[in-house]
Amino acid sequence: MTATIARWPAALVLENGSIFRGDGFGARVESIGEVVFNTSITGYQEIVSDPSYCGQIIVFTATQIGNVGVNPEDLEARKVACAGLAIRELSPLPASWRSAEPLPVWLEASTVPGIDGIDTRALTRMLRDQGAMRGAITPNVTELEGVLARVRAAPKMDGLDLVPRVTCAKRHEWSEPSWRALDDGRAIATPPISHHVVAYDFGMKENILRQLRDIGCRVTVVPATTPAREAMALGADGYFLSNGPGDPAAVDYGVLATRALIESGKPVFGICLGHQILGLALGARTLKLPFGHHGGNHPVLDKTTGKVEITSQNHGFIVDPATLPSGVVQTHENLFDH
Structure with missing residues (x-):
């Protein structure tokens, strides 16, 4: 039926x-x-x-x-x-x-x-x-x-902090791997734990968590407002800043925490909103794109190798490369912006 x-x-x-x-x-x-x-x-x-x-x-x-x-x-x-x-x-x-x-x-x-x-x-x-x-x-x-x-x-997107609408309510562990099926229907085994990552949830896509688990990471997910001292007390090998909605400049608590995470000396990696928050924490500014990058066919130039990669993107704001401080290098560029 x-x-x-x-x-x-x-x-x-x-x-x-x-x-x-x-x-x-x-x-x-x-x-x-x-x-x-x-x-x-x-x-x-x-x-x-x-x-x-x-x-x-x-x-x-x-x-x-x-x-x-x-x-x-x-x-x-x-x-x-x-x-x-x-x-x-x-x-x-x-x-x-x-x-x-x-x-x-x-x-x-x-x-x-x-x-x-x-x-x-x-x-x-x-x-x-x-x-x-x-x-x-x-x-x-x-x-x-x-x-x-x-x-x-209705309010415009500029200046809106939408993270409280999508972040998790409390800290939790993530253990689910990506869905794959063998011919007999059994799930594919995941590798043993080799690293511990604390993931800040600004509106996390679950597939990111699955892929972190797929490569052998223990993943602890924390709410977006978690102070850096609480995240660092978890003993992680590195920190992940997730994707999310809204204007990154309005997520001041995320920028504040990220500055402290950077100073800890541990690796910090951001995607989408998390990448923009990382840029703000390093001293750059963000700006809103006219219609954003939303799709699975975006050509990106690797400025180190000269190769072009086809990527999936979804964001309406970017880190303004003209505002990068000394010591911060742009490694990739979206060719649709030319």
């Missing part, structure tokens, strides 16, 4: 007054967020469940979304934090042996709205040319002037 997918008239309203009408799915609620586009062809479940999208409405440039359903093994977080999903076409039936439920059913349970049937190509071009902007997915299609007023009254 397949679940009955409820549909209704819906609209995506942008702060510039543009309106994209389509059909609603998922949760029948109005949701406001920063509208950004993602150019990945696959992996919509991992993208939608990524806590870094907290407060954002995701526009997929891929034509059809939902065709492999949703499964519990590939979630990046147990709770969906994004503000909504805007797509060209919703797949009518998931076709994957790993699917546990259809995408709309999962979104409804997560109180996240979606809209399909809109011209995502035109929408993406608008966001590319005018920059990411606030918007709302709404079922209230007869009162769009009121929706537009609410959109324009």
Whole structure:
């Protein structure tokens, strides 16, 4: 049996007054967020469940979304934090042996709205040319002037600290490896513990934790507000600063803790928001990109070797290379920024 997918008239309203009408799915609620586009062809479940999208409405440039359903093994977080999903076409039936439920059913349970049937190509071009902007997915299609007023009254991403909405509540150990299957269905064995990493959770993707475990790390996850002295008391070999949403300059407690972690002499590694916090702790500044880097096809130049790597990225802010202090070297550069 397949679940009955409820549909209704819906609209995506942008702060510039543009309106994209389509059909609603998922949760029948109005949701406001920063509208950004993602150019990945696959992996919509991992993208939608990524806590870094907290407060954002995701526009997929891929034509059809939902065709492999949703499964519990590939979630990046147990709770969906994004503000909504805007797509060209919703797949009518998931076709994957790993699917546990259809995408709309999962979104409804997560109180996240979606809209399909809109011209995502035109929408993406608008966001590319005018920059990411606030918007709302709404079922209230007869009162769009009121929706537009609410959109324009919503806070912008600049200056927003969204980490408290997605960080963990308390310290915990992570032991789950990546999901892989052998022909007989047995899980692949993980290597023995060789290092201890303390991971600051600014909105952690669980796959990062799985991969740390895959290479033999004991991983202790701590809340974003954990003082450096408490983290250092855990006796780690190094510290990891996770991805996360919002403006890194607003996460002053993370910057303060990171400065102390750097001074400890232990290795410190950051991804996404964590990388930006690391840059701020070293004395650089961050700035907001017009429409961000969101996709799985970003060419990055390794300035040491001259080689170009294709990367998966998701962030709206960067460390400004022009503000790097003496002794801090930029090793990689996103070629889309040229």
